[in-house]
């Protein structure tokens with residue numbers, strides 16, 4: 287599956303917004319850039335920006351445009 291990435295990972299478009307369904311323990315805490323973007327775009331607690339999130343293991347995500 288492909289993720290949206292209109293800003294190509296610059297952290298400004300929110301196109302890569304995903305809901306984490308499983309494996310949250312394998313996703314590093316949000317970077318300051320992701321926290322800033324999340325505040326501006328009202329990110330839900332179970333959502334992350336794929337271009338900003340550092341993943342260390344298996345994670346299951348979904349998004350509204352799949």
Ligand code: FES
Pocket residue numbers: 290291292293294295296297298299300301302303335336337338
């Ligand atoms: S690709 Fe634009 S915020 Fe992630």
